Amino acid sequence: MSYNLLKGKKGIIFGALDSKSIAWKVAERAHEEGATFVLTNAPVALRLGSISDLAEKTGSQIIPADATSVMDLEHLIDESVKILGGKIDFVLHSIGMSVNVRRGNHYTHQDYNFTKKGWDVSALSFHRMMSVLYNKDVMSEWGSIIALTYMAAQRVFPDYNDMADNKAYLESIARSFGYYFGRDKKVRVNTISQSPTPTTAGSGVKGFDGFLHFADKMSPLGNATALECADYTITMFSDLTKKVTLQNLFHDGGFSNMGISTALMDEITMGNTAIENSKSDSKEEPKK
Numbered sequence: 622m623s624y625n626l627l628k629g630k631k632g633i634i635f636g637a638l639d640s641k642s643i644a645w646k647v648a649e650r651a652h653e654e655g656a657t658f659v660l661t662n663a664p665v666a667l668r669l670g671s672i673s674d675l676a677e678k679t680g681s682q683i684i685p686a687d688a689t690s691v692m693d694l695e696h697l698i699d700e701s702v703k704i705l706g707g708k709i710d711f712v713l714h715s716i717g718m719s720v721n722v723r724r725g726n727h728y729t730h731q732d733y734n735f736t737k738k739g740w741d742v743s744a745l746s747f748h749r750m751m752s753v754l755y756n757k758d759v760m761s762e763w764g765s766i767i768a769l770t771y772m773a774a775q776r777v778f779p780d781y782n783d784m785a786d787n788k789a790y791l792e793s794i795a796r797s798f799g800y801y802f803g804r805d806k807k808v809r810v811n812t813i814s815q816s817p818t819p820t821t822a823g824s825g826v827k828g829f830d831g832f833l834h835f836a837d838k839m840s841p842l843g844n845a846t847a848l849e850c851a852d853y854t855i856t857m858f859s860d861l862t863k864k865v866t867l868q869n870l871f872h873d874g875g876f877s878n879m880g881i882s883t884a885l886m887d888e889i890t891m892g893n894t895a896i897e898n899s900k901s902d903s904k905e906e907p908k909k
């Protein structure tokens with residue numbers, strides 16, 4: 622269902638790799654809601670992924686940009702303003718990558734060159750992107766900037782590794798830069814903290830399937846899907862949320878306020894009973 626929420630709005634969407642990407646769903650929904658936008662991703666991702674299918678489907682142009690390069694971002698933003706024919710109303714930062722996670726380095730034994738790279742790509746890129754938008758003065762008044770994050774910024778999820786620290790940094794940038802963007806340009810900046818979602822980045826985390834199940838059972842509304850995240854992001858780009866800024870917005874079916882759910886308690890109790898039964902079975906005297 623579409624509501625024309627973004628009719629006439631212009632945007633830039635970072636991070637659509639393939640049809641599972643959250644950014645891909647945001648692009649599809651933004652198109653349905655009447656927006657025009659430029660798609661961007663790192664040059665290597667453009668070669669590996671299938672973003673040209675998305676560009677064709679949504680009538681968008683693709684401009685490569687490595688989010689760790691100011692030069693690339695300046696080029697992207699200059700070209701986007703030309704292509705879209707004016708200032709930008711919304712920007713999605715949907716970028717994350719940890720080399721330590723990819724290489725299987727434990728949190729307590731990081732390779733700090735990898736740590737720096739992951740931080741540069743996943744967190745500092747948000748500052749860099751906003752700095753270029755701010756200094757070129759290309760955001761429209763009442764525009765909206767969103768980055769995607771995860772609750773490991775607040776609570777311990779061991780296998781999320783150094784991405785937890787990157788997300789904490791990312792969320793802090795949203796508040797700090799959001800202040801200047803709000804005060805000087807009337808632009809809002811927020812992060813959306815999404816449920817675990819089966820995408821390329823998400824599935825890279827060790828034990829992801831088990832964790833997906835755990836989060837789903839813990840959340841009264843169940844895990845939020847990528848499409849549901851896209852729907853929420855669209856409302857944050859629309860004029861219906863003009864005074865929401867400097868927030869970390871949980872989009873997680875209620876997970877972030879839970880302690881324990883009956884569904885998980887039942888699973889734990891069943892698991893304990895099965896363990897007890899197998900212990901008492903193994904203690905039985907062998908039949909003669």
Ligand SMILES: NC(=O)c1ccc[n+]([C@@H]2O[C@H](COP(=O)([O-])OP(=O)(O)OC[C@H]3O[C@@H](n4cnc5c(N)ncnc54)[C@H](O)[C@@H]3O)[C@@H](O)[C@H]2O)c1
Pocket residue numbers: 635636637638639641642643644662663666686687688689714715716717718742769770771814815816817818819820821822823824
């Ligand atoms: N999947 C989850 O469980 C989950 C949960 C909460 C938050 N998030 C966040 O959502 C965002 C999108 O991730 P996703 O799950 O859709 O996975 P994804 O793998 O589809 O997207 C990650 C994107 O980051 C891009 N990227 C990596 N390095 C880059 C660089 N140097 N320059 C520009 N782009 C670069 C990749 O090419 C890719 O398109 C990330 O910030 C992720 O941390 C994901």
